[in-house]
Amino acid sequence: MMSPNNKNLWGELPKNVEVRTPYLILKEQASILTQMTKGLLIGEVDRKPVLQNVFIARLRIRVPELNSYTYSVVDVQYPLKLYPLVIKDYTSSEQEIQCSSEQEFEVTLGKILSSDQVKRVISTLLAEIQSGDKVQEETF
Template sequence: MTDINDLWGTLPEMEEIRTPYTVLLEQASLLEEKTNSLLIGRVERYLSPDDPSVPQQQGELELLIVAPELDDYSYVVLSITYPVATLYPVTVEYGNEDDKSIICHSEQELLRALKRILSSEKTRRVIANLLAQISEETQASEERWKLADEKRKTRERMRKAEEVRKAEEMTA
């Protein structure tokens, strides 16, 4: 039997490649941890529409801050566009006023960009606003609960008083 000529060469070892999606997921779960689940990080994936000006199929990721206590309000912190086949370079957009994006050629560069955006004054302000709103909502709902409880107790007192009155009438 003829030996098969192996044209593959030595295959690379299985590497732990952290995709941009994994990197974002890590940051998303950190937010939940740091806010005691008052705010949740969510990563949404989109397949980019075919853009004829871009040679490769692009994927899109979005990192959102979600506030479950505020009816799942969501704030988009940043989006990442990446080539599906090669993962890098990625383009990071974060809704800044000058509409400029950051291009990252490696995971290290992506981490640096994320740090800049996630710890920025703008992101901190949004988080502070959301936590303040959640606190307001919680207080308001506690007040509503107290009010409802008061009403329930008053109704109970009135019902008992009525029962006593009827019992007295019967005795008389």
């Protein structure tokens, strides 16, 4: 509680901020993957601060049916001001790509997520799940 002698030197704080952070964009894509595969593959994103003004967010695919096996797709390292950011693409020999805007980030992320490498990983993981189901059925 502010006492009458205290002055607010902060001014008005922003309300209803409508900024789509790189973390939020990754969370949206993780959710879409989970929905598209009906929960067979779970998109997950975690985020951690690594320096005073820098965060890293990692998008992974988790497969509950395969003892929660996880596959890292990308890391996104971004500053507090959001851009420019760097994407580390684990699907193509850990290539690093710099993006200077939200639009550039979405285009680059879209190319990675819809790439042949990622589609191959997804189809292999789904095939592993199906082959596991067949083995269980044969066991009973």
